[in-house]
Amino acid sequence: MTIKTRLAGGVASAALALGAAAPAMAEGELNLLTWEGYADPSFIAPFEEATGCTVSATYVGSNDDFAPRLAAGGGVFDLVSPSSDSTAPLITAGFVDPIDTSRLDRWDELYERFRTSEGINSDGQVYGVPYAWGAIAFMYKPDAFETPPRSLDALMDPALEGKVALWDDKSAIYVAARMNGDMDIYNLSDEQIAAAQETLGEMRSNVRKYWSSAGELVDLFASGEVVLSNTWAGYQSALLAEQGIEVVEFIPEENAEGWMDSWMVVSGTPNEDCAYQFLNMAISEAGQCGVASVNGYSVANPVAARECMTPEQFEALHQDDPAYLDSLLLWENLGPRLGAYTNAWNAVKSQ
Structure with missing residues (x-):
């Protein structure tokens, strides 16, 4: 239910x-x-x-x-x-x-x-x-994994070429920064942002789609095109459940944004x-x-x-x-750094 x-x-x-x-x-x-x-x-x-x-x-x-x-x-x-x-x-x-x-x-x-x-x-x-409020969790189709993913490293798994999705939002920089071990994700230096941009570029062959709406991600999972993505926790998984499609949400070892x-x-x-x-x-x-x-x-x-x-x-x-709320990396205003994050994300999408 x-x-x-x-x-x-x-x-x-x-x-x-x-x-x-x-x-x-x-x-x-x-x-x-x-x-x-x-x-x-x-x-x-x-x-x-x-x-x-x-x-x-x-x-x-x-x-x-x-x-x-x-x-x-x-x-x-x-x-x-x-x-x-x-x-x-x-x-x-x-x-x-x-x-x-x-x-x-x-x-x-x-x-x-x-x-x-x-x-x-x-x-x-x-x-x-x-x-x-909520979390930007990740979700996966359990029938696509022998071992359930627990780390963001799964996004780089060669076996998932063309099977990953990411939200079309500057928060992808937050994800890549955590993958690089840079956990102060709202205060990244220019060098750390560049490193996150590079990580996202290396991930590009695995990414089927940068999704921009709840329905778009639901359709990607429903069609089997995608088996792993970040998600608006509680929403898209419920929409998929209503279609009888099993997905599992999880908070990665590298934590999740709130x-x-x-x-x-x-x-x-x-x-x-x-x-x-x-x-x-x-x-x-x-x-x-x-x-x-x-x-x-x-x-x-x-x-x-x-x-x-x-x-x-x-x-x-x-x-x-x-x-639970305190455990999440609750989004913060980026102040004058907003442009640097946004420009890096736009550069990733243009590749």
């Missing part, structure tokens, strides 16, 4: 609660620039009915997509949901506005580590509302009232069990999660396990 199935009851209850406690009708249109699953009808439709705010979504495949889309201007988007290593350029460029946390009924319930993250705090102001996504309000949005209604929904039971159900991710509000999950589900998603 998948997380999506197990949480269905919780999402339904949360949706009913949203309708029962509906705020005053705001009426407006919200355009989201976000990840797959973050605007799923299972929790968006009740929100629209309760508030009068209609929601449409454009999906990204990488954190590198947010800044260019906002830089294009035109007032297209109202809310965005980047990860914590990619928020600084949006804040610095003035693409997003500070959050008025007094307008968020359940702000204080969010994990303190996320509320105080440097990824959403700048110059004494808050710029993001933590939503979901991520946290936050909702940010685009500067100058004409739909601010709807935006704040959405933010309140996102960190309530409706939004928290909504994303947990659809994506299989852990969530930022453990109080809401405890209300709409069974104890078993709460534990499975590590909501009561700060040691």
Whole structure:
């Protein structure tokens, strides 16, 4: 039984609660620039009915997509949901506005580590509302391996020529750096970045595809083209399970990155009232069990999660396990080094 199935009851209850406690009708249109699953009808439709705010979504495949889309201007988007290593350029460029946390009924319930993250705090102001978190784990098809992979070294196995996939994202530099023994992955020197780029180049013959969406990776595994890849832990594996395809997730010996996504309000949005209604929904039971159900991710509000999950589900998603979160290499803002990482990754893809 998948997380999506197990949480269905919780999402339904949360949706009913949203309708029962509906705020005053705001009426407006919200355009989201976000990840797959973050605007799923299972929790968006009740929100629209309760508030009068209609929601449409454009999906990204990488954190590198947010800044260019906002830089294009035109007032297209109202809310965005980047990860914590990619928020600084949006804040610095003035693409997003500070959050008025007094307008968020359940702000204080969010994990303190996320509320105080440097990824959403700048110059004494808050710029993001933590939503979901998880690991960038790896997954494999067990019938393709006599011995289950445990190390990132498996990515270089000659027997896997053309059978590996990697996420089309600068985080591939983080993976290669760990393969090289450079564990301070968010503070790499120019030499270490160059070494990571070289490692990725050496791996190129094994890589069938740099995937850019959840569905693309699912299709690669379903067709048998790929047997090993990094993955948004809990999501693509659940989608494959629904097709009866067995995959196994694992945290490599070289550890895994952790991520946290936050909702940010685009500067100058004409739909601010709807935006704040959405933010309140996102960190309530409706939004928290909504994303947990659809994506299989852990969530930022453990109080809401405890209300709409069974104890078993709460534990499975590590909501009561700060040691698990602490064990991950949680993404950090790269600051002025962002360009070096991004340029190295683009150079790898152009080979």
